[in-house]
Amino acid sequence: MAVNGDRKVQTVLVLVAMEAEAMPLINILDLKEDIPQRIPPPAPAVSYSGSKHGIEVHVVRNGKCQLHGVDNVGTVPAAVTAYLAVHEFKPDLVISVGTAGGFKSKGAAIGDVFLATAFANHDRRIPIPGFDKYGVWRVDALAAPNLKAALNLKEGVVSSGNSLSYSQEDWDQMTAIGAAVKEMEAAGISWVAHLHNVPFIALKSITDIVDGDRPAQEEFLENLHSAAKALQDVISPVLEFVAAKSIKDL
Template structure:
């Protein structure tokens, strides 16, 4: 979402690319710059031309990532955004988690082989040194296309040992895997999934605070990454 990305544009000193580095008709918006000797490209899904809101969900995320990987050829993809967190997994509002893996929780295909394809569980690139240096929490990120959830979604998130619930990362992971590009994810908690308040209320209340948490975490994360091999992360 733009509300998540624009504070990072400011803190990283990026400039909007005119035209976007991802050509139309894709609605993606790109920002570019350099920091600590590395080239940084921040890519947003853009706005829905029909409804005027941010394009969210796994489909825009997968499409944007696929096109960005083709256009920019990055060495590393970082999925950055806000998310719901599970108190049972130690999440509190404003915490930033680094992903240990990804899964879908709303792709239910009860056919042999397709059941696992629907979940499409995969690992994130391990970054134990980054996690320790920035004192980040860790856990599996589970993705779906609804802000709320039903009982079947809940059951799958529990089965995946999810610590974080959001709407993009599994789609990004699929696209990154196609290109063989390593992926890590940093997710700031806006709402408590296993709490007693509606997700939309907590999300709206805490979005700005979570965006600030990302603004405080992403620049030092990039500084840590700079000059290191993937094995050193």
């Protein structure tokens, strides 16, 4: 996407799907829940605001499903939350933060934090000319080589889908796009960022190994706490690095 490289980062929007991922970030950043909510009902999103390293920081999680009482996950809630939050907070930079599966063939290990280089869908298969590329929706992340180097982050393509498990067709698509990370939100958010021409990056902490030999749900539940802690450890240094810098200097 074409963004204004001279734009200074003064307001950062951090989007998180699950409460278990969001609360460690909110606590370490000492943010307060917005009351009344700045993203009003019926949207279930919950926002928290404050300042850190001299910039405005807003963390928004997707909230809970009214029917089932669990976190709203997947690309649809992520895109809806992102759209409403971008309109409300008008950020200079959007960051998708969350846990994910990683590919050991791409160097991923449990607890690693990856910086996205691009976003794509692996489960939107539309075999019609034009719609095929639209379905995959591959788009580059904001290039942030200085941030990667400063924090010693791993990097790779983030692939999104709406299932924790995957089919053979999903696997083939993830292989084709060179996915290093598999998760359920970032491609949806990237569509919103593209619409609004706002710089977008993603930080994903690895809970499970996609090309490993254990069921993803077992590893996810086993490693969710430690992966969330890895995100907690990285978020403040990331915000400190981006604060008041020009987009082109990231």
